[in-house]
Amino acid sequence: xLQGFLLFGITFLKLTEINWFNLLMILLETIIFKAIAIxxxxxxxxxxxxxxxxxxxxxxxxxxLIIITGFIILSYITAGYLRLDKTARPEFMVAFATILTxxxxxxxxxxxxxxxxxxxxxxxxxxxxxxxxxxxxxxxxNLGILLDIFVSVLVLGLFINKIGNTFEEMSIDNxxxxxx
Amino acid sequence: MVxxxxxxxxxxxxxxxxxxxxxxxxxxxxxxxxxxxxxxTAYAFIHQGQKxxxxxxxxxxxxxxxxxxxxxxxxxxxxxxxxxxxxxxxPFRQSLFAAALMLxxxxxxxVYISEHAGLxxxxxxxxxxxxxxxxxxxxxxxxxxxxxxxVFICSVGVAFAFVGIIFLGMTVQKxxxxxxxxxxxxxxxxxxxxxxxxxxxxxxxxGFSTKMGLFPMQTITVDAHTVAPFPVSAFISTxxxxxxxxxxxxxxxxxxxxxxxDWMSNLLMWSGILSILVASVYMLTAGHLKRxxxxxSLEHMGLAAIxxxxxxxxxxxxxxxLILHSFTKAGLFYxxxxxxxxxQTYKIDSIKNYFGKxxxxxxVFFVLLLFLGAVPPSGLFVTEFLILxxxxxxxxxxxxxxxxLLMTVILFAFIKNGLKMVFSDDELKTEPVKNNxxxxxxxxxxxxxxxxxxxxxxxxVLVNLINQCLM
Numbered sequence: 001x002l003q004g005f006l007l008f009g010i011t012f013l014k015l016t017e018i019n020w021f022n023l024l025m026i027l028l029e030t031i032i033f034k035a036i037a038i039x040x041x042x043x044x045x046x047x048x049x050x051x052x053x054x055x056x057x058x059x060x061x062x063x064x065l066i067i068i069t070g071f072i073i074l075s076y077i078t079a080g081y082l083r084l085d086k087t088a089r090p091e092f093m094v095a096f097a098t099i100l101t102x103x104x105x106x107x108x109x110x111x112x113x114x115x116x117x118x119x120x121x122x123x124x125x126x127x128x129x130x131x132x133x134x135x136x137x138x139x140x141x142n143l144g145i146l147l148d149i150f151v152s153v154l155v156l157g158l159f160i161n162k163i164g165n166t167f168e169e170m171s172i173d174n175x176x177x178x179x180x
Numbered sequence: 181m182v183x184x185x186x187x188x189x190x191x192x193x194x195x196x197x198x199x200x201x202x203x204x205x206x207x208x209x210x211x212x213x214x215x216x217x218x219x220x221t222a223y224a225f226i227h228q229g230q231k232x233x234x235x236x237x238x239x240x241x242x243x244x245x246x247x248x249x250x251x252x253x254x255x256x257x258x259x260x261x262x263x264x265x266x267x268x269x270x271p272f273r274q275s276l277f278a279a280a281l282m283l284x285x286x287x288x289x290x291v292y293i294s295e296h297a298g299l300x301x302x303x304x305x306x307x308x309x310x311x312x313x314x315x316x317x318x319x320x321x322x323x324x325x326x327x328x329x330x331v332f333i334c335s336v337g338v339a340f341a342f343v344g345i346i347f348l349g350m351t352v353q354k355x356x357x358x359x360x361x362x363x364x365x366x367x368x369x370x371x372x373x374x375x376x377x378x379x380x381x382x383x384x385x386x387g388f389s390t391k392m393g394l395f396p397m398q399t400i401t402v403d404a405h406t407v408a409p410f411p412v413s414a415f416i417s418t419x420x421x422x423x424x425x426x427x428x429x430x431x432x433x434x435x436x437x438x439x440x441x442d443w444m445s446n447l448l449m450w451s452g453i454l455s456i457l458v459a460s461v462y463m464l465t466a467g468h469l470k471r472x473x474x475x476x477s478l479e480h481m482g483l484a485a486i487x488x489x490x491x492x493x494x495x496x497x498x499x500x501x502l503i504l505h506s507f508t509k510a511g512l513f514y515x516x517x518x519x520x521x522x523x524q525t526y527k528i529d530s531i532k533n534y535f536g537k538x539x540x541x542x543x544v545f546f547v548l549l550l551f552l553g554a555v556p557p558s559g560l561f562v563t564e565f566l567i568l569x570x571x572x573x574x575x576x577x578x579x580x581x582x583x584x585l586l587m588t589v590i591l592f593a594f595i596k597n598g599l600k601m602v603f604s605d606d607e608l609k610t611e612p613v614k615n616n617x618x619x620x621x622x623x624x625x626x627x628x629x630x631x632x633x634x635x636x637x638x639x640x641v642l643v644n645l646i647n648q649c650l651m
Contacts, residue, residue, distance in 0.1 A: 081375050088350075099343065106336065112328075119336065126339055129346050 026142070030127075038120065046113060059108050071100040091132045098125030183232045186220045190286045194279035201271045206278045210257050213282045217289070221250040224293065235361075237295035240648035244499060245292040245426060248506045249419045253285050255623045259411040259514050262620065266521060269317075277317055277409075284310035284415065291423045297345050297360040300427060301338070304391060307423055308334040314412040315404050323407040330404045334390045337397055341387025341427070347380045348431075366434045374439040381444050384431045385451065392424025393474075393481050395454040405474035410517035413470060417477045417513060418506035425484055425502065432488060448489035453579060453586075455482030460586045463593040469519070469526040472597060473512055476552050479590055480505045480560075486583070487567040494570030499646045500638065501563035504631050508560065511627040512548045518620045519545065528597050532606035541617050542602045544624055549598040551631060553591040559635015 059067070075096035079089050102122025106115050190213065197209045224238045224246055231237050260281060264274050287306035294300040308331065316327040348369075349360055357368045369377065386396050393401040401421070405413045428448075435444060459479040466472040480501070487498035516526070518541065523531050535542030551558035564587075571580040634642065 082373065082379075103336070115332065119332070119339075122336070122339060126342055126346070129343060132346075132350065 042113070042116065064104075064108065067104060068097075068101050071104065072097045075100065088132050091128065095125045095129035095132065098122070098128065101125075181232075182220070182223055183236060186216065187286065189216055190282055194282045197275040197279045197282075201275045203271050203274055206271070206275045207261065210261070210278050210282070213285070214254060214257055217250050217253055217285060220289070221246055231295070232293075235296040235299050236290070236293045238293055239295075240645050241426065241429065241499075242292040244503065244642075244645055244649070245419070245422050246289055248422065248503055249285065249288055249292070252414070252419060252506060252510050255510060255514060255627070256281070256411045256415055258623060259414070259517060259620075260409075263409050263411055263517060273317065276313065280310050280313040281412075284314065288419055288423055292426060295361055295363070297348060297362065297365070297431075300430065301342060301345055304341070304388070304423060304427060305335075305338050307391070307420060308338065311404075311412070311416060311420060315408045315416075317409050317412070318407065326400075326403045326407040330400050333397065333400045337387045337390030339387070340383050344380050344383030344387060344431075347376060347383065351376045351380065362430055362434050366437075369435060369438050372438065377435055377438055377440045378443060381431065381435055381440065381447070385428060385447065388424045388427040389451070390424070392421050392428060392485075393455075393478050394424070394428075394485055395451045395458060395482070398455060398458060398478050402471055402474040402478070405477075406468060406470050410470075410513050410520065413473075413516070414510040414513035417474065418510045421477060421481055422502060422506065425481065428485075429488060436491070445489040445491065448485050449576070449579060452482040452485035452489065453582060455479070455485070456583065456586045456590075460589040460593070463590055466593075466597075467528050469516060469528055469531070469601075470513075472528070472593075473509070473516065473552075476590070476594070477505075477509055479587075480509070480552075483564065483567055486579075487570065490567070490570045490574050490576065492570070492574075493650070494567055494574075495650050496646050497563045497566035497570065499649060500634070500642075501560065501567065503642075504559040504563060504635055507627045507631050507634075508548065508551050508558070511624040512552060514620070515541075515545055515548055515624055518617060522617075528601060531601040532604050534602045536606070538617055540621055544621050544628075546598055546602050547628060548624070549594050551628060553594045554587075555591075557632050557636065559631045559633075562635045 072093070075093045078096060079093045082092070099122050102118045102120070102125055105118030105121060109115065109118065193209045193213050193216070197206045224243055228238050228240070228243060260277070264277065269277070284307060287303045287310060290303040291300055291307065294303060312327050312331045312334075315330055316323050345360065348365065351372045352360070352365055352368045355368045355372065357364055385394075389395065390397040390400060401416060404416055408416060432444060432448070435441070456479050459475040459482065463472055463475045463479075466475060484498050484502055484505075487494045487501065519531070519534070520526060522538065522541070525531065534545060551560065554560040554564045568580055568583065571577075571583070
């Protein structure tokens, strides 16, 4: 939720050059979907399925923190390799680190709801990345929005309800019956 | 304009099926849709090379895959009707199945003819959504698991591909291009920073390999095959994998002549070889018939990737290989449907003495397996031979030897399992249920004959079309 509001702010500051219609679309999307709808929807699901916040990571929190710090350093180095201009560098760094963090959370956690949150974090990273070029190619930003609306809300939400109904506990340990 | 009409009619048809939920109407809509798809394909062929709505282009690569899709949509609709009749689902689920099938065909057609990187990506995302509905059709715990994995990992993969596209956008932006048409991008990437381009291709390859079923992300397509209704499995294994291929192919050709050409081709080569390695290992141990077939798709897609990485005249073999593989593999999955109706199982160990119980079915099944293993007179023999020859000529002798070894293992796995199912004695003397086998076999035999014909005597139209792709 916090990320959603931050993205809204960044969008507002960044995209002053494009025409007002696209700007309005993007701003509305960030504020409605990223900041309000998706967090509300997720918390609704959590309440409905009586989930608690406690997660059971494969890796302890301490090491997770260190690994994520590593990601930030890595994206700093990558940004250096890419020879970006001064303004684009910090944005790229943050976006890339966010994407990596999202992927890491998906890999390292067990609960399905945490997987979705990891995906959202990654999605926010992708959105931020698309903003770095958004000033000239608003179409790409709009496409990123499409990714959000469709996948996150409709499909993932529907299926997580089904999984909650079918299995006792929403953990990926339940999802390992398909083998040879 | 025609494209807009095509979209509108297709959407209207699927909307009507969902709205009224009458079985007869669902069937009528499916037939109308087949007509629409045929007319659209014919239009695309007549207007070859023409741009449509600024972002779509009827180029030869797209046309080849569009033609495969249209031909296979006939058979898939035919078998879908058989499937729906056999399962006696309620009208709502039948209409949902039909609507999702129609939308899937539309979005796959759009992927083939997209000329814009962003648009291609949107339609690939659309295929994920449509196919997830179809995979989930049987609504049990297993299909829920497979659908969940498919949707989630595909979404992550597709987001990866989107990152790749953004990188491409950033790269060309430096050279003053604010559009991502493939033709325009190809002119602007020549002087770009190689590190950038490597990142682009890496993200694209990982992302679209979820669709194509190549090495890093192959598992989900295999799971999806296992639980999907058999006509849908036939689509996932053929036309949907072609979607992944065309995604990778478009970016590959754009970046081919830059500084990273060799690096990319190496990456693709090893991705292909690893896919075939994984396929061969799992095929030896597979106990589930659909998984066996899914791993075989993995092998053939690996071969296509290798052929693409060798490039040059081998691309001719790659396109022909994809066409023939689509026909054969679709035939196999259609056959698995009738086989399942007969034996009520996909377990390789439980299927015995197929030939004794149904000579025609057993014969077609065995021939299908042999054809997939590229035993002559299968057309796949020709194309695999050409790909291997191309590898030899371009100096990839080591890779070729590994490949030959792995392909021998795969052929062994096919024949071993095939012989076991077709000829072994059935001690229990179980009497399987009877069904109209012959009617179901006819399309499969036609596909098999087409594979021989296209492989050994390709018609001039097809040869011209493929040669245009190589230019």
